[in-house]
Amino acid sequence: MSEREQIHNYLVALNRYLSRLQKHEADDVLREIESHIYDAIDEQEKRGGKADPASVLEGFGRPRELADSYINHIQLGAPPPQGFAAIKSVKRGVSKALYYGMAIFGYAFAITLIFTAMANLVYPESVGIWSYSGGNSIVIGFFENALPESDELMGFWYTPFALVAGYCLVRLTKGIMDVLKPNLQVNQ
Amino acid sequence: MEKNDTSHAKWDAQLRKGTLELVIMAALQKGAKFGLELLGFLRDYETMIISEGTLYPLLDRLKREGLIDANWQQEDNTRPRKYYELTSEGKNRLTELTSRWRQSVRDIETLLNAK
Known part of the structure; x- marks a missing residue:
């Protein structure tokens, strides 16, 4: 087997095990x-x-073991991003559903x-946050008619509030997806 | 003699296992290095010789923990290489670990010298 073939075969095998x-x-x-590998051979x-590519490859160990070393610390050792510590314990068993x-x-x-933030600009009477039962109940929505016997709380300010809340929720969801994704692939 | 060598090798391996994070960060404190350069640097230290299969996953872990940063660089006609350097968080961690290491050495010295 040629030098290049040995290296190619090693990398192909490693790539297969790194699919997680x-x-x-x-x-x-x-x-x-x-x-x-090529720098070490040049040296x-x-x-x-x-x-002697075989001696260089020997230093890396078997492709499967090397791949496991990369993957194990992602699953077990590396902390999730700041603010996501609570999902660490459940992420190992994450299912597709x-x-x-x-x-x-x-x-x-x-x-x-x-x-609804955008709709509030066009239909300010129909969109917003309403307070019910003396503040014991809150309704957020887009209604054909304004809700009777209740006060809309934010008026125009619902638009920036909902835009910021929507943006934060997109970021939060994206962050959670990024943390869960590697573990989802393991379970496939 | 052979038994002694085996015993030393086991001791060195145990010591490296506990101190490798500190060793790698210490090796990077003077500036960025790429993997092969880092391995060559550590080969100058008898008890700190590690394999490629140990180094690269560890660098990956330190990077994920935000202690080091990595950037691909290409100089002249050389192959592109991935250089690692300490982040500010890594520098703080290195200071903490250095302090703990020195405390451990002082404690062990005191125990060894106790009569």
């Missing part, structure tokens, strides 16, 4: 390891020795908020 990572992460790992030749359910819920609610 997101593609751009796996590509980055492969690119770095390939660069290291061997510069020192007057014969290129939970993942897509959270995405649909988060993005749908955000879109609704942004839509």
Whole structure:
């Protein structure tokens, strides 16, 4: 087997085992390891020795073990981003239904908020936040007729409020999806 | 003699396991290094020789924890290389770990010298 074939086969095997990572992460790992292998071979030749890719590859260990070293600390060791610590304990068992359910819920609610923010500019009488039962109950919505016997709380200010809330919800949902995604792939 | 070598190797491995994070960050404190350069740097220290398979996943973990940063760079006609450097969070962590390490060394020295 030629030098290039040995390296190619190693990288192909490693790529297969890294499939649990997101593609751009796996590509980055492969690119770095390939660069290291060829640099190390160049060094061997510069020192007057014969290129020995097998000895360089030996330093990395078997592709599966190397891939596991990358993946294990993502699943077990690395902390989630700041503010997401609470989902650390549940993320290992995340299912497709939970993942897509959270995405649909988060993005749908955000879109609704942004839509009502815009609608408030066109139909200010029909959109807003109403207070019921002396403040014990709150209704947010878009109604054909203004709600009777209740006070709309925010008026024009509902628009910036809902836009900011919608934006924050998009960011929050995206953050949760990013944390859950690698574990979703493991369970597939 | 062989038994002694094995025993030393086990001791070194145990020591490295607990201190590798500190060692890697210490090796980066003077400036950015790429993986092969870092391995070569550590080879100058008898008890700190590690393999590629240990180094790269550890660098990846430190990067995910925000302690180091990584950037691809290409100089002249060389291959592109991924350089690692300490972040400000990494520098703070290195200061903390250095302090704990020195405390441990003082404690062990005191125990060894106790009569």
